[in-house]
Amino acid sequence: MATHGARGRSGGRPTLEEVAARAGVGRGTVSRVINGSPRVSDATRAAVEAAVAELGYVPNTAARALAANRTDAIALVVPEPETRFFAEPYFSDMLKGVGAELAETEMQLLLIFAGSDRERRRLAQYLAAHRVDGVLLVSVHADDPLPDLLAQLEIPAVISGPRSAAETLTSVDSDNYGGARSAAEHLVSRGRTRIAHITGRLDVYGAQRRVDGYRDALRDAGHGVDERLIEPGDFTEEGGARAMQALLARCPDLDAVFAASDVTAAGARQVLREEGRRIPDDVALVGYDDSAIARHMEPPLTSVRQPIEEMGRRMLDLLLTEIADRRPAVSRGLERPQMVLQTELVTRASS
Amino acid sequence: MATHGARGRSGGRPTLEEVAARAGVGRGTVSRVINGSPRVSDATRAAVEAAVAELGYVPNTAARALAANRTDAIALVVPEPETRFFAEPYFSDMLKGVGAELAETEMQLLLIFAGSDRERRRLAQYLAAHRVDGVLLVSVHADDPLPDLLAQLEIPAVISGPRSAAETLTSVDSDNYGGARSAAEHLVSRGRTRIAHITGRLDVYGAQRRVDGYRDALRDAGHGVDERLIEPGDFTEEGGARAMQALLARCPDLDAVFAASDVTAAGARQVLREEGRRIPDDVALVGYDDSAIARHMEPPLTSVRQPIEEMGRRMLDLLLTEIADRRPAVSRGLERPQMVLQTELVTRASS
DNA sequence: ATCACCTGTGGGAGCGCTCCCACAGTACCT
DNA sequence: AGGTACTGTGGGAGCGCTCCCACAGGTGAT
Incomplete structure (x- = not known):
């Protein structure tokens, strides 16, 4: 087995050097071919590619990473x-x-x-x-x-x-502001007037933006914003249920809920159902994410789709x-x- | 900035060499400390560790991988x-x-x-x-x-x-044979006599072993094995439903079903319910995996737990x-x- | 005093690449 | 003929480690 180098290698993987020898070119040229440099003649490229195929050469990632200072x-x-x-x-x-x-x-x-x-x-x-x-x-x-x-x-x-x-x-x-706004506007257009919002975790910027969108939509529709209709949630199902309970206790006359996530909406739905409110007849419900949950909910949930x-x-x-x-x-x-x-x-x- | 080497480096990450210089020892010694070799005196080790901490030295994975021929x-x-x-x-x-x-x-x-x-x-x-x-x-x-x-x-x-x-x-x-066997024996002990089995994908060895366990349990219980009570499935919900339909059509008198996975059992349950069979009164159902599905099913599903x-x-x-x-x-x-x-x-x- | 044999240490060589300088060859201007 | 500019190529140097040989210094036997 024709190997060079002092430490006798035991027929391991072929190296750049060996490919170069086989193709009758220099090390640099093989490197250029491997890395797709345009500065190689067609004939040379073909010869190198043949040698690579014959030897089953696969570049050593560690060596490349060390020399080029990148990890891929x-x-x-x-x-x-x-x-x-x-x-x-x-x-x-x-x-x-x-x-x-x-x-x-x-x-x-x-x-x-x-x-x-x-x-x-x-x-x-x-x-x-x-x-x-x-x-x-x-x-x-x-x-x-x-x-x-x-x-x-x-x-x-x-x-x-x-x-x-x-x-x-x-x-x-994604456009959290616009998404929330479209949800709230949709509820307004359906004739709802007491539209509540269960927020997401407010230390997440996107959740804040959704509140902003909700607020602006209601204000622009001339409904004004009733702060008691806004209840903080945390994107979870339990949080949604908890918030829904608080909202119903505070504002029994609400006729719509916009939840900051589908999972939150699922929690809210549970409570609404327990309280005997029909969806959508008594209370309309809108979620956010358009996840599988939305499609499988009973009734299927209107939701804001994000192109995740x-x-x-x-x-x-x-x-x-x-x-x-x-x-x-x-x-x-x-x-x-x-x-x-x-x-x-x-x-x-x-x- | 005290760096050596020909190519002027721009204050990048410290190297072994620099740590060695700082600690006043050789390269090899630092390497030994880093790699936890016992052949280092306590004093030297302490000096090296101090230098490492001061310089914020982190080994270069690529260099290590290249030299040691491993990737970690x-x-x-x-x-x-x-x-x-x-x-x-x-x-x-x-x-x-x-x-x-x-x-x-x-x-x-x-x-x-x-x-x-x-x-x-x-x-x-x-x-x-x-x-x-x-x-x-x-x-x-x-x-x-x-x-x-x-x-x-x-x-x-x-x-x-x-x-x-x-x-x-x-x-x-996991002991697929034993698991399946315990499921079948359990059904026998509950007084069931027409126990069906919906298998998993039979190109998976474990699924075959479950069939073996089921067979042996019935045979040893003196029930004999009715091949018509065995229907191939594929671990999916749809497969479970399909198999359940076939089984009911072929053997309307069955009084128990052992499914090769919880998901399969979920599919079977759906069909049983549609056909008006009560679980467990008319037909007992046992799954495999003890996944979340089993706990949340209506009624909760008996299942074989694997320590995954x-x-x-x-x-x-x-x-x-x-x-x-x-x-x-x-x-x-x-x-x-x-x-x-x-x-x-x-x-x-x-x- | 000599030898053998430890422990601890320094540093050369080498891992298999990429980068880059040097240079041959060709082409096209003055 | 000489200059300039490009294309294609070879190969030295170096990336930052690990491995291992060499060796200093200590210890205890002969």
Whole structure:
């Protein structure tokens, strides 16, 4: 077996050097072919490709990473316990979008949960070691230090819901304001006048924007805003039930509810039913997300659809661009892109 | 800034060399401390650790991987489309077990779906590049070529359900035979005499073993086995419904059904209900997996519990051992461990 | 005093790539 | 003929580690 090098290798994987020897060219040329550089003649390229095929050459990722100072991997970081990840379709849809887009590339996707303190410490260590070229961040709360850590380490990152209007990271979001507004306007157009809102977690910026949209829609419709019709929730089913109880106790005359998520709406529905209110006859109900829950609810739930898969795809696009530009946009003095995708109201029997 | 080396570096991450200089020791010594070698004096170790802390040194994974020829990463390969992964609690439980055990180590877990042909080709490439030190394989069908590829590449691997009694890979499994047997015996003890079985996909070895357990239990109870009471399913809800219809048409006198999964049982329940059979009064129903579905079914479903999380933990244990031994067990002439975990029948109102 | 044998340490060589400089060859101007 | 500019190519240097050989210094036997 014709190998060179001092340490006798035992017929392991072929190296660039061996491919070069076989093709009768230099190391640099093989590298150029492997990496798709245009500065190679057609004949040479063909010879190299033949040698690669004959030897079954596969580049050594570690060597490449060391020499080129990149990893060809990106992380999808979910700052939640795994349980929530599996429970909420939001995440799997996002993953699907990212995965689909990523299949076009040579990049590797890592899924990292950072729900517990321990996991977060691990993640920090991981990022400090620069084991990924970029990070996709979903579901981040307003006070999360993760984005700052990323900025400090100069790791390209894209966030799925900005933390505030002044988000410094590149972000992709759906139009929470517009979505909420369309839901409230829809209820107004159905002749409802006492429209309540169960909010999401208010430390999530998008939840605040939904409240804004709801408020503005009612005000512009000339209904005015009754603050007693607004009850905070937390995106969960129990939170929705709790809020619904509070609302019914406070305003028994309400005739519609706009919930900040489908899961919240499910909790509200349960309480409405127990209290003998018919949906939609007595109380119209609208949710947010247009998840499977909405379609399977009894009656089927009107809901605001977010293009989550597309958000995933766009996030990846933006991240890859940032990585290609090799620096976070801010350190190049550019403004961070803030992409906002439109929502769509899906009308069903509940309203 | 005190850096050496020809290519002027711009104050990037500290290297081993810099830590060594700071601690006043050699490169080798720092490496020994980092890797926990015992051959270092306490004083030196302390000095190195101080330097590491001061400089915020984090080892460069790529360099380590290149020099040591390992990646410190393992893959959990799911030969299914992502959709099924999220739909079936089996996978997330398994992931939880693996994740918990892995948190103890420095290893990185990759989640890889290989449902489509395209994804499988990608995976093959990935494995050929030896980008992971080992592989955890779940839900593999009898004719899957993946295990052979792994063996050929000499990548340590552990499989979650053996493909056959002659599985060549290290495997972890629950006692499908015993689990099915306990389910059937339970129905017998409840006085049922016409006990049907809806099987799983029969190209999955575990599904076959469940049929065996069912058969033996009935035979040993002196009931004999009526082959018309066995109907093939495929672990899905639709499959369960279809099989239930066939069974009712063929054997209207059946008084119990043992389904190969909870999801299958859910499909069967739907049909039984439509046909006006009461559960458990007319027909007793038993499932398999003891998933959330079983607890939430109406009536709650008796089911065979598999310790899936523990299976995940055990798989990881075995894999890490094999990696530490640095060769797949078979090439060292050892017999592959075949670990089998016990199941437990959880009795509820459906039987 | 000599030898053997520990423990702890330093540093050369090498892992398999990419980057980049150097240079041969060709083409097209002055 | 000489200059300039490009294309295609080879190969040195270096990425930041681990591995391992060499060796200093100590200890206890002969």
